[in-house]
Amino acid sequence: MSIQEPSNRYSVIREKNPREILLLRGNGCKWRRCSFCDYHLDFSRDEEANFLLNERELAKVTGCFKKLEVINSGSFCDLDKKTLERIRCVCEEKEIHELHFECHWMHKDEIPKARDFFAEKGIRLKIKMGVETFDFDFREKVLKKGITAESPQEIAKYADEVCLLFGLTGQTLDSMKKDIETGLALFERVCINIMVENSTKMKPDRDVIRLFAENLYPVYIGNDRVDILMENTEFGVGDKYEQ
Numbered sequence: 158m159s160i161q162e163p164s165n166r167y168s169v170i171r172e173k174n175p176r177e178i179l180l181l182r183g184n185g186c187k188w189r190r191c192s193f194c195d196y197h198l199d200f201s202r203d204e205e206a207n208f209l210l211n212e213r214e215l216a217k218v219t220g221c222f223k224k225l226e227v228i229n230s231g232s233f234c235d236l237d238k239k240t241l242e243r244i245r246c247v248c249e250e251k252e253i254h255e256l257h258f259e260c261h262w263m264h265k266d267e268i269p270k271a272r273d274f275f276a277e278k279g280i281r282l283k284i285k286m287g288v289e290t291f292d293f294d295f296r297e298k299v300l301k302k303g304i305t306a307e308s309p310q311e312i313a314k315y316a317d318e319v320c321l322l323f324g325l326t327g328q329t330l331d332s333m334k335k336d337i338e339t340g341l342a343l344f345e346r347v348c349i350n351i352m353v354e355n356s357t358k359m360k361p362d363r364d365v366i367r368l369f370a371e372n373l374y375p376v377y378i379g380n381d382r383v384d385i386l387m388e389n390t391e392f393g394v395g396d397k398y399e400q
């Protein structure tokens with residue numbers, strides 16, 4: 158197994174919702190319990206080192222599409238204050254008016270303040286939340302996601318976009334379709350991640366992935382509001398898992 162510094166932290170997404178994307182580094186996901194996740198291992202408690210790394214990556218942003226997505230293997234609140242200020246400065250300088258951040262449900266009450274902080278400079282903040290599925294029992298008992306919301310509508314009060322995770326034993330064609338349709342009905346965008354092999358015990362289920370690839374991928378791949386990542390490196394940032 159190797160978990161190491163990702164070799165690429167900046168990329169440009171040119172197809173749907175064109176935007177630049179940065180994988181920055183924070184002080185670590187505070188939840189860290191999702192059963193399928195090992196990318197929370199990309200963190201450092203050294204805030205100054207994080208800032209220096211993040212500053213170097215932020216210098217690559219050109220503003221070519223006036224939209225920027227910042228991910229950090231956790232939630233935006235894990236980023237240090239100087240990094241958040243630098244993100245705002247770069248957006249202002251490059252006339253970026255739309256900024257996408259990730260956020261775990263546990264930090265939902267910090268979202269309004271962050272929206273205000275960026276709105277001061279005319280930047281709209283879009284919050285992407287890893288929901289993985291709207292099936293409460295599967296999400297909380299199997300995936301251990303830590304979302305206490307009783308309904309998708311409650312999640313939609315905080316998040317603008319959702320991530321879904323498919324390719325797991327127990328999921329069916331109907332359950333995946335229902336998740337996508339719920340996501341499209343209540344959120345601006347849906348990002349579908351297909352489970353890949355990683356260092357956790359959770360394994361991709363090839364039969365479920367085939368069901369998705371044959372029946373749902375062709376239906377939604379043309380939808381501008383749906384991103385589909387058959388591999389988690391398809392946005393051009395991060396690295397594949399190697400044993």
Ligand code: SF4
Nearest residue numbers: 186189190191194197
């Ligand atoms: S909240 Fe995100 S980063 Fe944290 S453990 Fe879950 S999937 Fe991983």
